[in-house]
Amino acid sequence: MGAVSSEARFLLRLQTIIIISKSCAASYLYVAAFLVARPAVVSADILAHLGRSRRR
Known part of the structure; x- marks a missing residue:
């Protein structure tokens, strides 16, 4: 639910x-x-991140 509330806040900011x-x-x-x-x-x-993990 945290992602949903942050998305809602983001949309309110855009509005x-x-x-x-x-x-x-x-x-x-x-x-x-x-x-x-x-x-x-x-x-x-x-x-x-993937590039870094591949090199190891």
Whole structure:
């Protein structure tokens, strides 16, 4: 349940960001960039970890 509550908090934060920024296009671009960047960072982290464990 911890993951669900953190996701809910994350979505609430995104909603407030969208509400605060009056230009919808900019906020949607920001959200899209953030959603694309987050998995990329996570997968890069995983790949780095796998590379480290393979070398040993």
